[in-house]
Amino acid sequence: MPPPRLLRRFSVYGDFWTRFMEWGVRHCPGWLEPLFVGGWSVVFFLVCAPQRRALVRNLRAMFPDRPPWAAWVGAFRVVWNFAWTLTDATRAGGGQDIIDWRIEGLGAFRELAASEGGGIVLTAHMGNYDLAAPVFAGRFGRRLNAVRAPEREAELQRHYEGRRKGQESEAFSVRYNAGGGMLGVELAALLAAGELVALQGDRVLFDVSPATGCLFGGEVRLPKGPFALAMASGAPVWPMFIIRDGWRRYRVRVCEPFEMRGARGERTRVMRDGIATWCAELEEVLRDSWFQWFVFEEVFTGGRGGGR
Amino acid sequence: MRADEVFDGTPRSATFWWIAKLASAGGAPPRPGVEGELPAARRGSGVETYALSSLAGLALLGVAVRWMEAPLGGWAWLFAVPGAFVLLHIFGFSWVGLGELAQRAGLLPPPARASFHGVGTGASLALAGLLSGAPLAYPWLAFVVVEALAWPLRKIWQITDEEGA
Numbered sequence: 461m462p463p464p465r466l467l468r469r470f471s472v473y474g475d476f477w478t479r480f481m482e483w484g485v486r487h488c489p490g491w492l493e494p495l496f497v498g499g500w501s502v503v504f505f506l507v508c509a510p511q512r513r514a515l516v517r518n519l520r521a522m523f524p525d526r527p528p529w530a531a532w533v534g535a536f537r538v539v540w541n542f543a544w545t546l547t548d549a550t551r552a553g554g555g556q557d558i559i560d561w562r563i564e565g566l567g568a569f570r571e572l573a574a575s576e577g578g579g580i581v582l583t584a585h586m587g588n589y590d591l592a593a594p595v596f597a598g599r600f601g602r603r604l605n606a607v608r609a610p611e612r613e614a615e616l617q618r619h620y621e622g623r624r625k626g627q628e629s630e631a632f633s634v635r636y637n638a639g640g641g642m643l644g645v646e647l648a649a650l651l652a653a654g655e656l657v658a659l660q661g662d663r664v665l666f667d668v669s670p671a672t673g674c675l676f677g678g679e680v681r682l683p684k685g686p687f688a689l690a691m692a693s694g695a696p697v698w699p700m701f702i703i704r705d706g707w708r709r710y711r712v713r714v715c716e717p718f719e720m721r722g723a724r725g726e727r728t729r730v731m732r733d734g735i736a737t738w739c740a741e742l743e744e745v746l747r748d749s750w751f752q753w754f755v756f757e758e759v760f761t762g763g764r765g766g767g768r
Numbered sequence: 769m770r771a772d773e774v775f776d777g778t779p780r781s782a783t784f785w786w787i788a789k790l791a792s793a794g795g796a797p798p799r800p801g802v803e804g805e806l807p808a809a810r811r812g813s814g815v816e817t818y819a820l821s822s823l824a825g826l827a828l829l830g831v832a833v834r835w836m837e838a839p840l841g842g843w844a845w846l847f848a849v850p851g852a853f854v855l856l857h858i859f860g861f862s863w864v865g866l867g868e869l870a871q872r873a874g875l876l877p878p879p880a881r882a883s884f885h886g887v888g889t890g891a892s893l894a895l896a897g898l899l900s901g902a903p904l905a906y907p908w909l910a911f912v913v914v915e916a917l918a919w920p921l922r923k924i925w926q927i928t929d930e931e932g933a
Contacts (some may be wrong), residue, residue: 487860487864487867487885488860488885489882489885489886489889490812490817490882490886491816491817491820491821491824491886492820492821492824492856492860492886492889493817493821494817494818494821494822495821495824495825495828495853495856496856496860499853499856556810557808557809557810558808558809558810558811558812559808559811560805560806560807560808560811561805561806562804562805562806563804563805563806564804566804569804595806706814707811707812707813707814707817708808708811708812708814709811
């Protein structure tokens with residue numbers, strides 16, 4: 461029997477902790493912020509056992525040569541960085557201009573801004589993707605539609621929807637992959653209308669169709685949707701990552717685009733090649749910034765190699 | 769009104785503002801706009817924040833250990849970190865609550881709330897340190913006193929700067 465609704469609000473996926481954190485950030489003297497962030501990171505690291513185990517297993521699969529304790533320290537670094545990105549997002553979301561942005565891959569960024577027609581921005585759960593999208597959306601000359609998985613708890617979903625409504629503009633909108641199977645059609649229509657669609661390509665949540673890729677020599681489950689959309693629409697895919705470089709400093713890394721086109725009989729190969737290209741880009745970023753990969757589920761399936 | 773929107777919108781204490789002002793002989797140089805970079809208007813200083821936070825953390829640890837030593841003896845060290853974390857919340861919540869009440873009563877203007885929280889939390893920490901004989905109490909008290917004096921002085925300096933410009 462699921463726990464009562466009131467209790468679920470206090471779970472790690474509930475809205476209580478998010479609201480509490482946002483209230484704390486608003487009222488906390490800035491010079492005490494590292495103490496609060498550090499302390500709560502420890503609390504969540506200790507309490508959230510399934511997420512901690514998943515982080516440790518992912519890190520062990522990524523770096524099998526490192527000693528076991530390094531994966532535990534690494535898992536804490538992921539939680540610590542996640543806490544900082546949430547804190548920064550809360551401050552910036554409240555209207556404070558406190559974040560330095562830097563673009564890596566300026567050529568690709570300019571190419572994306574100058575390009576016409578639809579395009580898919582493929583990103584990962586890193587840094588502060590929630591924050592970067594509204595900041596840079598105005599530079600692309602067309603609307604950027606960010607697609608998000610809904611939160612597990614309805615209260616938290618309502619809370620975030622309200623917060624994100626304030627970020628929406630003519631240049632930026634948020635859509636939720638709430639099931640029903642119509643999102644793909646909607647996104648294809650947006651791409652055909654020449655708009656940009658931002659999707660996350662590193663995490664399979666809920667009933668999203670999975671595909672298999674290869675990261676760090678291991679088999680991983682990735683969402684199939686972004687690649688199927690790229691094939692169906694013919695739109696170019698721009699891998700883009702948001703990386704936290706330090707104290708209130710973030711970097712947007714824009715990679716060269718790739719396309720997923722091919723004849724009808726080549727669909728399997730095109731899909732495999734597209735996933736392999738994405739995995740190569742993701743792995744390159746994760747090799748240096750693994751401690752910012754905010755994936756709290758196991759992504760490695762245990763197999764070795766291959767992309768399908 | 770957000771507490772920290774007014775105090776430059778960044779975690780910058782008045783003490784460090786004065787240090788930066790004096791060290792740069794009257795003003796920080798503007799950051800040039802570099803292509804591919806989008807600088808923040810008020811990012812604050814990580815070094816400053818971590819330095820103050822470390823000092824506050826050590827002061828809290830000192831108070832927590834002193835208070836727990838009597839009932840727990842040597843075991844106090846085992847609970848020093850969680851004890852300090854609880855103390856931090858007690859001090860923090862108390863001053864946020866007092867700030868809210870004072871603001872509703874019209875005694876505290878919203879722009880002064882961040883300073884009120886910061887100085888209040890620091891002062892109660894210093895007082896707790898003095899009462900318990902914690903080792904960092906006096907340097908911490910000095911910081912709080914400087915902070916309490918520096919903020920109004922800083923405001924005067926800013927007004928003078930603006931009038932002179």
